[in-house]
């Protein structure tokens with residue numbers, strides 16, 4: 001199934017909803033900072049009031065001390081202007097100081113929630129979503145929202161308040177000219193509305209393209225060796241260039257839209273200012289306006305230029321934040337489908353005998369043909385059952401159902417008679433030790449990697465698990481178990497990673513072991529050692545193993561042959577070898593024959 005480049009389409013059915021709806025839904029994150037926001041708004045409004053008072057002081061200076069040659073009055077009003085300037089500076093400092101801590105705290109809280117939510121989402125979600133898309137949502141989209149909440153929103157409020165206050169002051173100074181300035185809000189509103197509509201679509205396109213580029217970079221970094229080995233560097237570079245070009249073009253289109261709108265927004269207050277200058281001078285000549293009032297009028301009107309000029313930027317920032325919120329809510333709105341049932345219960349390790357049973361289990365990936373059909377299989381307590389089958393027949397899928405990475409789409413799986421869906425997920429996953437075919441190690445210390453599922457594990461348990469997996473080489477790493485292994489453990493060899501993953505699976509002696517080809521990347525010598533050690537663990541643990549090689553089959557008490565999603569034979573290795581040609585074919589990697597099922601032991 002192709003990965004989505006623009007989010008989960010199912011989640012993008014928001015057409016017709018208010019574009020700011022998802023931004024508004026983030027308001028609970030503001031709540032812990034309500035007091036700080038109130039303070040910063042008060043500080044910002046007081047700073048605006050201080051700056052608006054200055055032209056009024058100038059008016060008094062011109063009409064009073066300047067006209068009347070009053071030096072003492074000039075000093076008093078000069079001092080007042082100085083104090084107002086000082087107060088504005090202090091208030092702006094308070095605003096900025098408060099602003100930074102609250103917005104960064106909010107961003108961190110949203111990020112933590114998205115990360116926690118991603119952990120709860122099922123494997124199917126991560127199969128569908130490109131990791132670059134998630135990465136860009138959790139980084140750049142959140143930064144856009146932080147910028148809006150800390151600057152855009154604040155200036156939107158401040159600029160509106162400034163506009164209204166200035167208009168009131170202007171109307172008081174000269175009603176006709178004041179109303180003219182007020183009327184200029186109409187073209188400003190129309191220009192802004194048109195801009196917001198167009199900018200919204202462009203922002204969404206750009207943020208999706210950023211996600212696509214992040215995916216490409218991530219894939220390149222991860223698959224660098226493969227691409228180089230196949231000489232595919234130039235093709236990859238071409239793909240990147242085309243993605244980056246699309247991003248660049250959208251960026252330019254957005255910038256041009258902003259430039260055009262900013263020019264229009266600039267024009268309106270400047271035209272109004274021109275009209276005010278002519279009409280105001282005429283009014284002053286007629287004596288309808290004092291010189292001080294004219295100076296104050298023009299100074300106040302000049303104070304509107306910046307709020308209007310910044311309107312384009314604020315709307316752009318708001319639209320980007322709205323689309324970023326849409327993209328974030330698309331993730332947060334995806335409900336985890338694999339969750340604890342209301343009646344789910346906990347099972348302790350000591351209570352578990354370890355009988356694992358598949359009863360008529362069917363499974364298909366969303367929108368795909370069935371992978372497993374009516375699988376009936378029982379693994380008795382302490383038994384090791386190997387799953388064998390041609391590549392792509394559904395072995396790994398079957399294993400993934402045991403820790404509930406996916407849920408069965410038909411039938412049920414039980415552990416000691418309990419449907420897995422009736423157990424608490426955390427409890428089930430503590431009982432099951434898993435090692436996948438691709439042994440993923442995270443960029444953290446060996447110790448942290450080993451104790452991923454059992455953080456409380458002690459030193460002795462870790463030592464035993466390492467010994468069992470023949471992974472004692474970990475003690476010889478430069479900082480022993482504290483050595484940080486590179487991203488995905490790439491600084492270790494494939495066999496070393498596999499042994500660490502095996503040690504992680506067996507740590508704490510889980511009740512059930514689910515191992516996908518646990519010995520595939522080992523040399524003959526190590527394989528023999530790990531096999532001997534595994535044999536000891538498997539003696540008293542129920543285990544389901546996927547195996548490809550005859551040597552590993554020897555670990556199992558019984559073998560089940562999976563063919564095209566069905567269990568077609570179950571028996572001991574020698575029974576199947578003797579009676580099932582398809583089994584012989586799979587193990588010898590020869591052509592796989594369809595099996596007719598005659599004369600076989602069924603589970």
Ligand SMILES: Nc1ncnc2c1ncn2[C@@H]1O[C@H](COP(=O)(O)OP(=O)(O)OP(=O)(O)O)[C@@H](O)[C@H]1O
Nearest residue numbers: 001127365368371390391392393394395396397398
């Ligand atoms: N996430 C997925 N979404 C859709 N189809 C999938 C997904 N994962 C696997 N499949 C399909 O399910 C089928 C079974 O895959 P699975 O990995 O279980 O096979 P397998 O027997 O383990 O193969 P191999 O031996 O090569 O590891 C394949 O046809 C595969 O293409």
